[in-house]
Amino acid sequence: MSDDTIRLVTIGRILRRRWRLLAFLAVVGALVGYGTSVVFPPRYTASASVLLPGQWEERELLTQVDIATSSTVVDRAAAKLGWTDVSGAELRERVTAEAADGNIIKISGTADTPGRAQRLSDQVAQRFVAFAARIAGGSTDSEAATGPEALRKKVEETNRRITDLANAADPGRTVESVQARTALEKLRTSLEEAMTKLDEADPATDKAGMVVMGPAARPTGEAPPTRMQLTVAGALLFFLLAVIGHLVAARMDRRLRTEPEIAAALGSALLGTVDVPDDRRAHRPEDGGPWARIRRLLGIDTRWDTPTPLGSVDEADRRIRYRRVCSRLREQLPAPRRLLAVVPDGDEIARRAAEQLVAEAETDPSPSSPGRGYPMLRVVTVSVDRPTVPDRDTESGALVVLSAGRWTAEELAGITEACADGGHGVVGVVVAGPVRDRPTRSAGRPADNATPALAVRGEGTGGSA
Incomplete structure (x- = not known):
């Protein structure tokens, strides 16, 4: 192995003496990159934004990101789209989501045409909002799900009972009837205020109502890596591999130099x-x-x-x-x-x-x-x-x-x-x-202009063997 340090002068010598080979390999790499772009068709990416009203912690936003890309949401979007040439597993790989500033979930969908990419991102965003609303409005815990609803029914029943009692009382003929009707109205008001405060205190109510911020914009350009990027990357990769190959060969060279x-x-x-x-x-x-x-x-x-x-x-x-x-x-x-x-x-x-x-x-x-x-x-x-x-x-x-x-x-x-x-x-x-x-100068003895022979004075002329 050569102990010479790899210096810039070595790289300069490679570029100067092997520029034709490096240019040829760069062209080959560009053709390989172009061929790769032909084998793998271009992709287009569209994005839809979903606004989450209320106060959200960072970990809660990350949970919503996971929900947006979950199999449940994507499978429902796939069923709605009805694409027979794309499986559900492949579709899940084409959908991504990320949390942006301002409680916004950005959902991106990638497809082989701009129109399909737009429809995919819009459909996933809609399925995500519907699924999130279902989770917020109906928990899997039966007790938590039936408690507030049962209370509301009780309040409605109580209000109807109060109305019946107020109608049954003597309408203003006696002092006692007036006092009873007043007490019943106060009780109705207190129940309505309690239910309002209960609704305001419910975290699900605070965080429900997600909205899609308009349809996704139709993409105008290919998603990375584009055909040009693949072509340039192929040329650059082959060029660098050729230079590195020369450096490794020089480093591993065991030929004697001194x-x-x-x-x-x-x-x-x-x-x-x-x-x-x-x-x-x-x-x-x-x-x-x-x-x-x-x-x-x-x-x-x-x-x-x-x-x-x-x-x-x-x-x-x-x-x-x-x-x-x-x-x-x-x-x-x-x-x-x-x-x-x-x-x-x-x-x-x-x-x-x-x-x-x-x-x-x-x-x-x-x-x-x-x-x-x-x-x-x-x-x-x-x-x-x-x-x-x-x-x-x-x-x-x-x-x-x-x-x-x-x-x-x-x-x-x-x-x-x-x-x-x-x-x-x-x-x-x-x-x-x-x-x-450089031009010859005088040396004090004549130069030998004759072509040198392979054999010199002596018996025979000899020759190469």
């Missing part, structure tokens, strides 16, 4: 780093099939996590680095000999660096000179999946040339084992890196 790690994995000494002019075409695969064209079109034929090439250098500076590597290699060898320049297959930067090392070895003095000459190299490309190095013959030793950030420790260990199987010891490691090029 020279000490590479040298330790190969079990040899680092002879130095060399520069290769950056050429994006050199990173592209040579396969010209349809899949390769698609990869090239999406911009995924090259890696996005390769570091940005270092500052511009010229050819003279690069050749100095190559000569220094050859000098260190010569110092490690007891005598001039032929070596294999082992390059992992697919590492174009390393292959070009190995060819440049061959060219530098060609320009060195002969082995009989006081400088003893540079070693003679032959470039060999090996597969990292099943590496195979030629057996020891005229060459005795291997110089591994590769670029950083492309190979894991297991793959490099496989190359070392392949060299050992062929009878070659790894005498050194050279790490190649891309740089930005």
Whole structure:
């Protein structure tokens, strides 16, 4: 796993080098979101408001909200609507209610057309008001239900009795009859006042009389998520998943990126780093099939996590680095000999660096000179999946040339084992890196304009194996 911190520069590099892929995935996500909106038809939501007169506590309002969405109310509304294509269970999922400010219950109904949504919310609101009035006017407790009604009947019967007694009394002929009629009228008045106070004290009377505040307004737009929202959400989701996928892949990447790690994995000494002019075409695969064209079109034929090439250098500076590597290699060898320049297959930067090392070895003095000459190299490309190095013959030793950030420790260990199987010891490691090029300046020695050969001076020309 890479220990590099995920920084904004990493995200910027993803956006810069993978913008074609990200744009393609965003379009795919938009199409998926649009297809989802086609599979699931649009929904419309209408709302009706019910006013609850009187004083209500918050918990009482929440109870009324539960009653408004109860199966009893919704089933009665469904029976009244008579929709055969919607079941009662599905209809209950489409009805919601909430308590608003001012003792108002807002009932919302969702349907596939604006008209049906309006009718659903209106019908549920009406069924809720009727059911609430029934609860307030007729409790399930028989004693509580019959007590006030029985009392009213008794009062009415008493009033009729008082009327009969008043009519039976002598109408104003004696003092006693006048007093009796006056007492009876006072008794009638007292009974009426008592019943009025009883009605005012009844909490059910206070909280009855819920009213629907007009019909629900016909919806003019789709309920969320709309088709546009699904399309935009699909594009954004695919875009974010692509970016996160790149970040996770970079975080889980086990390829070695530093020279000490590479040298330790190969079990040899680092002879130095060399520069290769950056050429994006050199990173592209040579396969010209349809899949390769698609990869090239999406911009995924090259890696996005390769570091940005270092500052511009010229050819003279690069050749100095190559000569220094050859000098260190010569110092490690007891005598001039032929070596294999082992390059992992697919590492174009390393292959070009190995060819440049061959060219530098060609320009060195002969082995009989006081400088003893540079070693003679032959470039060999090996597969990292099943590496195979030629057996020891005229060459005795291997110089591994590769670029950083492309190979894991297991793959490099496989190359070392392949060299050992062929009878070659790894005498050194050279790490190649891309740089930005600039015009050549004078270097004090002529540049080698000839195309570098894969084999150098000695018996035969050799070749890649």
